[in-house]
Amino acid sequence: MNKILLINGSNRDAYSYKILKEIQKEINDAELVKLNDYNIEFCKGCLYCDKNAKCIIDDDLNKVINQISNNDIIVFAIPNYFGGMSGFFKNFIDRLHYMYKRSIFKDKKVVFIYTGALEDDSITMEEMTKSTHNIEKYLELNVINRYSFSSRKELDIDKVNSIIDNLK
């Protein structure tokens, strides 16, 4: 049985969080991590990680890394800010720079849930797929599914259920 980690990439407990909670209701064993519960400092840009295979900053990032290591499928819920991933989430990704060419994601499966306020969530899908493209490339993410939601509408439960079915 695959171990599933749900990561809320929003800096608040709102729409993206709600989707993940719905998933967790049906997949009880899934662990839910809220990045806003962790102290994850900004990347300093020092590139210490190029030579040392770890980040020079010793903060809560390490806890999240451990949780990722202990699971098989990582589900990221990420809000769309100005046509791309939010700065809050991007900083988390920037801090993973030391995984470039030595990614812990190599043996994992990844699912992206993109949320945006536009009614037409196909635009969110298009913008966010572009936004995460290079992360997938450099961190060698094996993205098995991606979904987009409009936070302007009632939660699309059918879509949530299809995520759950595909995760099971």
Ligand SMILES: Cc1cc2nc3c(=O)[nH]c(=O)nc-3n(C[C@H](O)[C@H](O)[C@H](O)COP(=O)(O)O)c2cc1C
């Ligand atoms: C600064 C900012 C910029 C945003 N830009 C966009 C955008 O370009 N396109 C979009 O569809 N929604 C945009 N939104 C709306 C959020 O993506 C939307 O509310 C999302 O569901 C937030 O996720 P959360 O509720 O989990 O925090 C923006 C919100 C903020 C705060």
